[in-house]
Amino acid sequence: MSQELERVYTIPLGKVKLSQSQHRAVRAINMIREFAQHHMKVTTIKIDEELARDIWARGVRNPPRKVRVRMSKTDEGYILVTKYSDDETAKVTPKKETKKVSDKVDAPSKEDAPSKEDAPKKD
Secondary structure, X not given: OOOOEEEEEEEEOHHHHHOOHHHHHHHHHHHHHHHHHHHHOOOOEEEOHHHXXXXXXXXXXXXXXXXXXXXXXXXXXXXXXXEOOOOOOOOOXXXXXXXXXXXXXXXXXXXXXXXXXXXXXXX
């Protein structure tokens, strides 16, 4: 292969909760392998150590519900599954300065408004 094939996926791991509590993190790793084999059509899968640490970070009983990963097909013929990190910094557009409603409408102050005492009385 002359070029690397790279894709980004969000892998749902919710079905891990159906397995026994002592096997959940192991099952999550196996689900990532199965997902990679299904989508990338290659049987040799290597999972990055950082991704494995994220799966195991909360212990064997509480793996994450979903994981965002980057799958790369290398020249050697295997798939490398790594944790997805957005390389580009998010371009934040500056907020437009809008005036608040209170700034747009001048509410009559209490001094200018006629009070009940000053209002003409009806007979």
